[in-house]
Amino acid sequence: MGIKGxxxxxxxxxxxxxxxxxxxxxxxxxxxNLYHSLYFNPCPHS
Incomplete structure (x- = not known):
């Protein structure tokens, strides 16, 4: 089991x-929540 990409x-x-x-x-x-965070805030430190 894994997360593609x-x-x-x-x-x-x-x-x-x-x-x-x-x-x-x-x-x-x-x-x-991980998906939501990565999708809506892909690079929060940029």
């Missing part, structure tokens, strides 16, 4: 990413 998007827009370090935690990604 996500790897290319990250390669092309890596500047919008921020590193976070999680320890002893689980990460849950809300796909609907």
């Amino acid at each position: 996500l790897t290319r998007f990250i390669d092309d827009h890596g500047a919008i990413l921020t590193d976070y370090h999680f320890r002893n935690s689980k990460l849950v990604i809300d796909g609907s």
